Amino acid sequence: MRHIIGLSISKSHPFTKPSFARHLWDTTTGFVSFVFRTITELFKPPWDAHEISHQLYAIGCRSAPLILASGVVLGVAMTELVWTSLGNLGAVGSVIPSELSRMTFRQMGPLMTGLLVSGRVGAAIGAELSVLRLTDQIDALESLAIDSFRYLVISRVVACIIALPILATLMSFAEIAGGFLWVAAKSEASFPLYAQRVFDKVEWSDYVVPTLMTAVSGFVIGTIPSFLGYTLDENAAGVRRAAMHSVVFSCLFVIASHVILNAVIPFLSGRSFQR
Amino acid sequence: MTAGDVAVRFEEVAKSIGETDVLEDISFEVPRGTVFSILGRREAGKTTVLKLSIGLLKPDFGRVFLNNQDITEMDHPGLLHVRRSTGFVFQTSAIFDSISVAENVAFPLRCATHSPESKLRERVRQQLELVGLEEDSDRMPNDLSAGMRKLLGFARALASDPAILLLDDPWCGVDSVTGALIRELLLNLKERQGTTLLIAANRMAEVRSFSDQIAVLEEGRIIACGSPDEVERCDHPVVKQFFLQDL
Numbered sequence: 236m237r238h239i240i241g242l243s244i245s246k247s248h249p250f251t252k253p254s255f256a257r258h259l260w261d262t263t264t265g266f267v268s269f270v271f272r273t274i275t276e277l278f279k280p281p282w283d284a285h286e287i288s289h290q291l292y293a294i295g296c297r298s299a300p301l302i303l304a305s306g307v308v309l310g311v312a313m314t315e316l317v318w319t320s321l322g323n324l325g326a327v328g329s330v331i332p333s334e335l336s337r338m339t340f341r342q343m344g345p346l347m348t349g350l351l352v353s354g355r356v357g358a359a360i361g362a363e364l365s366v367l368r369l370t371d372q373i374d375a376l377e378s379l380a381i382d383s384f385r386y387l388v389i390s391r392v393v394a395c396i397i398a399l400p401i402l403a404t405l406m407s408f409a410e411i412a413g414g415f416l417w418v419a420a421k422s423e424a425s426f427p428l429y430a431q432r433v434f435d436k437v438e439w440s441d442y443v444v445p446t447l448m449t450a451v452s453g454f455v456i457g458t459i460p461s462f463l464g465y466t467l468d469e470n471a472a473g474v475r476r477a478a479m480h481s482v483v484f485s486c487l488f489v490i491a492s493h494v495i496l497n498a499v500i501p502f503l504s505g506r507s508f509q510r
Numbered sequence: 511m512t513a514g515d516v517a518v519r520f521e522e523v524a525k526s527i528g529e530t531d532v533l534e535d536i537s538f539e540v541p542r543g544t545v546f547s548i549l550g551r552r553e554a555g556k557t558t559v560l561k562l563s564i565g566l567l568k569p570d571f572g573r574v575f576l577n578n579q580d581i582t583e584m585d586h587p588g589l590l591h592v593r594r595s596t597g598f599v600f601q602t603s604a605i606f607d608s609i610s611v612a613e614n615v616a617f618p619l620r621c622a623t624h625s626p627e628s629k630l631r632e633r634v635r636q637q638l639e640l641v642g643l644e645e646d647s648d649r650m651p652n653d654l655s656a657g658m659r660k661l662l663g664f665a666r667a668l669a670s671d672p673a674i675l676l677l678d679d680p681w682c683g684v685d686s687v688t689g690a691l692i693r694e695l696l697l698n699l700k701e702r703q704g705t706t707l708l709i710a711a712n713r714m715a716e717v718r719s720f721s722d723q724i725a726v727l728e729e730g731r732i733i734a735c736g737s738p739d740e741v742e743r744c745d746h747p748v749v750k751q752f753f754l755q756d757l
Contacts, residue, residue, distance in 0.1 A: 378598035
């Protein structure tokens with residue numbers, strides 16, 4: 236027994252750390268060059284319109300039910316929070332729609348869309364591309380003189396960039412609809428009045444800038460899982476890891492990009508969201 | 511033989527994958543229109559040789575020439591261009607499993623040419639007929655047996671009439687009838703169309719009858735190379751084993 240333990244310690248100790256550091260370094264440099272290649276190829280025509288529309292359907296249209304359902308539930312939950320917090324101050328009915336719409340358009344809609352799509356689409360892209368890699372289908376594309384990177388990666392990234400702002404808009408309106416459900420259940424408010432109050436204090440810039448920022452989330456959600464799947468060189472366990480890491484890292488990078496852009500864009504435009 | 515007559519040439523190629531040295535000092539050339547077979551046991555490096563031949567992998571050392579062009583340092587668009595004259599049949603078949611049998615054959619044609627749909631369909635039908643899968647054109651690849659998937663891989667690789675065809679263990683996992691059909695297909699390609707064939711195999715019986723040259727690969731090195739008769743005279747025990755296997 237002692238021999239076995241001694242053997243395992245002496246074998247693993249000297250090699251584990253350097254190999255982990257090497258792996259981390261290789262992955263980081265690989266990821267940076269992958270992102271650079273993606274950005275370069277994104278602007279190079281021709282784009283495969285057929286494959287992009289196919290991916291738009293898979294990524295965008297098929298995510299819509301999840302986004303709509305989650306938006307309504309979130310809208311109900313957020314309205315309940317505002318209602319209970321401001322209940323003692325009175326005039327809740329007039330405050331809720333405007334507060335909800337500002338929260339929704341500026342923060343919750345874009346961020347929650349990014350996170351939900353990271354979960355659904357990130358895992359799908361990571362798993363799909365890693366299976367294509369494992370079963371030699373990516374090599375088969377290359378052997379048929381088809382640029383696998385453009386066909387598989389660029390089409391997915393473009394589809395994510397286009398789909399995210401649309402889904403974020405859907406999410407925002409679903410949250411507002413959820414808010415109305417709560418308000419309607421608790422008070423006598425009519426929909427026209429609610430709708431008018433929703434847009435009372437919201438400006439176009441409150442919607443346009445944060446929604447366009449979700450294109451960055453789209454880039455993140457398209458690129459990270461593609462990197463993890465496309466560059467996989469392991470066995471079936473690698474597929475599980477690629478799918479899991481796709482979700483984890485996409486979510487982290489979506490949150491990070493959201494926080495950074497929320498800080499940088501108002502600063503650059505000389506305008507604060509904190510009114 | 512002039513340089514222009516060579517379809518594939520390896521010059522002192524070495525390749526490591528991870529910590530493993532897969533190939534060491536590999537040199538050979540495949541004259542155009544001939545059949546060159548690479549024989550070896552499992553993990554001898556056969557698939558790596560094939561992948562290096564069309565630039566799916568890059569060598570760590572040495573140079574690889576395809577159609578007389580040095581592809582060792584070639585950029586990706588250049589590689590895609592030279593691959594238009596090649597076909598690759600994978601050991602795992604590598605069939606696109608999300609599209610139908612017919613679409614698998616049509617897909618590379620659609621990407622490479624702008625032929626009208628009717629012409630494309632006719633070409634697909636011909637290719638599927640060639641491998642006996644014309645009745646299965648609407649089926650999905652997952653519904654096919656391993657042998658049928660291999661034949662589909664053939665049909666897809668041959669769709670664009672490649673001048674060089676690379677085959678990774680084409681008899682792996684197929685029944686004897688399908689194996690005979692594959693042998694017939696290869697003979698036909700060699701004799702009627704003059705296609706250059708680079709075949710990786712693990713049994714001498716599979717390739718001996720129609721190979722012009724055979725290279726035996728063992729632990730990443732070529733231990734014998736020449737015509738089937740020349741290789742048979744080699745004294746290396748592994749080479750002898752390959753011939754004894756067939757008795």
